[in-house]
Amino acid sequence: MTGLLEAQGISVRYGSLAALDGVDLRIHDGQRHALIGPNGAGKTTLLNVLGGSTRPQRGTVRFDGRDVGRLGPAARARRGINRIHQRPAVFPTLTATENVVVAALPRVIPSRRWRPGGRRHAAQRLAGPLLDQMGLTAVAAVPAGHLAHGQRRQLEIAMALAGRPRLLLLDEPAAGLSAIEVGRLVELLQALPRAVAVLLVEHRLDLVYALSDTVTVLRDGQRLAAGTPDEIRTSPLVRQAYADGVA
Amino acid sequence: MRGEVIRRVRGGIAALVLVGLVVAPWVVDDYTTAILARTLALALVGVSVALLTGVAGMPTLGQTAPYAAGAYACAVVGSRVSDVGVVQLVVAAAAGALLAALTVPLVVHARGVIVLMITLAIGELVVIVLGRWRSVTGGTDGLAGIPAVRPFWGLPALANDQARYLYALVVVATLVGAVLVLLRTRAGLVLRAGRDDETRLRASGHRVALHLSGAHIAAGAIAGAAGSLLVVAQQYISPADFGFDTSALLLLGVVIGGTASVGGALVGAALVIAVRDWLFGVLPGHAPLVLGALFVATVYLLPTGVNRARGRLRPPGAPALQPEQPAAHDQATVAELHR
Ligand SMILES: Nc1ncnc2c1ncn2[C@@H]1O[C@H](COP(=O)(O)OP(=O)(O)O)[C@@H](O)[C@H]1O
Ligand SMILES: [Mg+2]
DSSP, rough: OOOHHHHHEEEETTTTTTEEEEEEEEETTTOOEEEESSSSSSSHHHHHHHHHHSSSSSEEETTTTTTTTTTTTTHHHHTTTEEEESSSOOOSSHHHHHHHHHHHHGOOOOOTTSSSTTTHHHHHHHHHHHHHHHHOGGGTTTTTGOOOOHHHHHHHHHHHHHHHSSEEHHHHSTTOOHHHHHHHHHHHTTTSSTTOEEEEOSOOOOHHHHHHHHHHEETTEEEEEEEHHHHHOOOOHHHHHHOOOOO | HHHHHHHHHHHHHHHHHHHHHHHHHHHSSHHHHHHHHHHHHHHHHHHHHHHHISSSOOOSOOTTHHHHHHHHHHHHHHHHTBBBHHHHHHHHHHHHHHHHHHHHHHHTTOOTHHHHHHHHHHHHHHHHHOOOHHHHHGGGOEOOOOOBBBSSSSSOOEEEEEEEEHHHHHHHHHHHHHHHHHHHSSSHHHHHHHOOOOOOOOOHTTTHHHHHHHHHHHHHHHHHHHHHHHHHHOOOOOOGSSSSHHHHHHHHHHHHTSSOHHHHHHHHHHHHHHHHHHHHHHHHHHHHHHHHHHHHHHHHHHHHHHHHHHHHTOOOOOOOOOOOSHHHHHHHHHHHHHH
């Protein structure tokens, strides 16, 4: 069985520091894959490489059977790799609804193909339910720059989903969320269609165990271990790594 | 509720201004009417500057280039081919768009102050070409004696300043209306998103360079059309009409008007040009100084202007400005575009 995404031998160096050192990662269709590891392990760097915003010095990335190593973030997003960032990235002067509409436009299927405004109309229809799912209906008309941190985070998730992703890259989506918001996030991720694969970077191991079926552990830019949540939970290697330094 | 009141007041002011503009040629003398017609043309260039600077996030000092291309194309066509206004407008807009298209590779990959420098160079280059290419442009003497325009086939030629002014007014109103409609479509939405955060826009799968190219070419077409109005207003053009001072004044007017607002750009550009023309008579030689002072005052008195300019003029690669609590007037400008 070949993966939806296959990264092989990924190495990224910043000066003398090896942020990633020959990392392999395979994600299957619909898989819920968690990426854990201490601070500075290279998790965000790996998401950057998969999303196309960082070029690795070595290694290949294949998505859906094709080499996407030369594609930038926009081209990868159009193929279905969508990303949410460690710091929520939204369009501050656009309303929440407009943010989702903009994110939906590149992959939306126009409802009235040959009529002017067809794509916008279709994107608009997508936005309402997504904002509702994220509990943002009340602030749909508020400029995103005025939203609280947690709301921006949720807006960014709505935006990622609006892009009809086949692979969602989530960088610490629960950071800065309230308990209620985290609960909503977990429900939402659990309710994602099986066709959407998820790569989740998360510090909170309870969320990792609740949301993932596979866990990869990174440390110092190398893959330390990979397995089911149960295997990882009981692995002495991982316990050791976490004992050495985790936020 | 307050927004509603502001909207009403603003609508009322706009209506009053429009009525004033229509009756103006019967109130002032012919000379002033001709100056007003030229100011309308420049205000339309100002709209194209606002489209690039405020909406697309590409501050420009080079819109005199497509403006000149449109004006000269119109003058040549008007003298040798057709005196029909619609024809001249289309040719001028096409010439402006073509020039903008040719310069797309130079501008869409640059950001902030670099764009200012590149567009400034393009504008200056065009002025040099206009001065040298005598056989077509008449060199520094320019082109004179361009026949009066007739708006449409079968209509009489516009023989006096009032008629030419009204023609310019109708064209400007139509094109500004078209721009406002365009900004409400998905193209306008995506441009505003890109101004907020280009990297984010790319992460959603948008072809940012393509959007910016489209905006640049559209702004070129508008400036080109404005060029044909200059020809109608003056029946004479020379490279002096397209100098750096004009670009700088237009950018100043647009900043005063609030960069992202089309109405603001019209008013700001018209105001600055009017002040220049007036000061030129009252304080010969000192106009640049007064305008410079006005610019400094604007930057300090209107935080909107500063904030937006700061966001616009960020160095390449720097993250977009993400204020935790944007100022209230920021919101007003945004709300304005939504209507
Ligand atoms: N742009 C960069 N320049 C220099 N060093 C970087 C850069 N990005 C990340 N690093 C370094 O690479 C290592 C991995 O970082 P990162 O991928 O952000 O870790 P994680 O997300 O697992 O906490 C860290 O030591 C970090 O300091
Ligand atoms: Mg990180």
